Amino acid sequence: MSETELGRFDRIKVPSAYEMVADAIEREITSGRLKPGDQIGTEADLVRQFGVNRSTVREGIRVLEQSGFVRRETGRKLFVCVPRYRNLSSRMSRAMIINEVTFRELYETAQVLEGGAVQAAVERATDDDIAALEENQLRAESVVDDPIRLADVDTEFHALVARSTRNRVLELAREPAALLFFPTSEMICRRVPQGGSRMVAAHREIIDAIKARDVERARTWMFRHVRDWKRGFERAGRDIDEPVERIFPKLSPGASFL
Amino acid sequence: MSETELGRFDRIKVPSAYEMVADAIEREITSGRLKPGDQIGTEADLVRQFGVNRSTVREGIRVLEQSGFVRRETGRKLFVCVPRYRNLSSRMSRAMIINEVTFRELYETAQVLEGGAVQAAVERATDDDIAALEENQLRAESVVDDPIRLADVDTEFHALVARSTRNRVLELAREPAALLFFPTSEMICRRVPQGGSRMVAAHREIIDAIKARDVERARTWMFRHVRDWKRGFERAGRDIDEPVERIFPKLSPGASFL
DNA sequence: AAAGTGCCTATTGTCCGACAAAGTGCATTT
DNA sequence: AAATGCACTTTGTCGGACAATAGGCACTTT
Secondary structure, eight states: OOOOOSSOOOOOOOOHHOOOOHHHHHHHHHHTSSOOOOOOOHHHHHHHHHSHHHHHHHHHHHHHHHTTTTEEEGGGGGEEEOOOHHHHHHOOOOOOOHHHHHHHHHHHHHHHHHHHHHHHHHOOOOOOHHHHHHHHHHHHTTTTTHHHHHHHHHHHHHHHHHHHTOOHHHHHHHHHHHHHHHHHHHHHHHGGGGGHHHHHHHHHHHHHHHTTHHHHHHHHHHHHHHHHHHHHHHHTTOOOSSSSOOOOOOOOGGTTOO | OOOOSSOOOOOOOOHHHHHHHHHHHHHHHHHHOTTTOOBOOOHHHHHHHHHOHHHHHHHHHHHHHHSSSEEEEETTTTEEEOOOHHHHHOOOOOOHHHHOHHHHHHHHHHHHHHHHHHHHHHHHOOHHHHHHHHHHHHHHTTTOOOHHHHHHHHHHHHHHHHHHHTTTHHHHHHHHHHHHHHHHHHHHHHOOGGOOOOOOOOHHHHHHHHHHTHHHHHHHHHHHHHHHHHHHHHHHOTTTBBBBBOOOOOOGGTTTTT
């Protein structure tokens, strides 16, 4: 039973019943035969259809629920749903925390993703997107001296920029990291309160650049804005090579509208 | 029971026992009190500790298993593990498929992420990373006329570049999208076989640029390489605004070493 | 008639007890 | 010492059971 790689055969994985239940339902969904909004039968129905025990069905359902394919509205009926990214993203965030990723990794990724996002936003933001950004800016100006609220508004600002890209893949790619931005921003804002006006000014420039469809200006100011974030981190006396704290990222309020 | 937002109270969510079991164990892990590799007791142990039924414990375990915090080695003991990103990423990929993201979204994101990755790789690739890239290049040259194998090697190439960044956040951010690259690349390679030599040439330039620590050259060639991918897609007669097919991304072979 | 109330039933969350199959560890055999 | 065999542990699955809650329906109230 050694773990050595002698022997020519692969390990045999015997699928268990609950896995087969989950897979069967998942296949119906990913193949499109079950559409978001469709109801899945009751547990009893599934017991009849699959011919397995209810405990087995329930274990399978837990798997699907966890992966977001199926949802139970407050204890009642099961229905198919488009996996909302948030629970997946938040799991990824937690995975990153456990892996003790450093602020440097987070910063570098933020530069790449926020830079790319703002560029795409310049190319495709609609009037509605811009209106939402302006509305966000108003709130930012009104809480410029309240570090915690400002961090929250900033998180929302970046989510709005990402949404303006009309690119769900990009939006999704940044979300796990973005969920870690907030606790960090909040810490920074608490300890370096004088950064507020710089932040609001940067947002202003970015919004104007998006309105003017000026890619270079947008990228430049986003770069500065994110760099300020890193400088705030350093000024707060932290080492950028230290692991991001084990702060459990409670669904950051700024992301609640995603 | 209307869904209107009249009323001043929030919905009450009664936590169920299996959720509390899962949360309790997850908290031990995210807080670091349970470390990767640690064993969690047997189901019977957990039954004793939590004072709930075994079925309940099992449902909780399914949740944790699914989110990757615990693992069961072929039917046997439960142990804590660092969530490997792959199952999370693959769920995200499937979520994207269900959301019918378009090739355009995928392409645009690829430009952002691969461009960012290669830049970071230039800055931080080690000799080992470069050796791995060279080894990959040898294989690429040997299968240049075998479209399917080439697509596989290409997928691995990009994963190796990402790994060279020594940035796990960035590596993670690109993975869900990257899992969708492979089926697409494969389709392209099958239908536009003449692209093989261009691909190998681009890889060569990128590797050389990384070795020479030449950021601009690396970015330029990565940009061209990804653009070629899009052109191949178009030349294969596909519309870049059509949803990525409902191909279930079987764990792409190139990602197996992540 | 529309709205509010109370009851009935379906369904879920949990529990109990049980068993076969497969993994583990130990003693025995060669 | 290595291979074999056996007893014990643990998991996966099963059947049945019950309290609590949600949904639906009939009934009352205004």
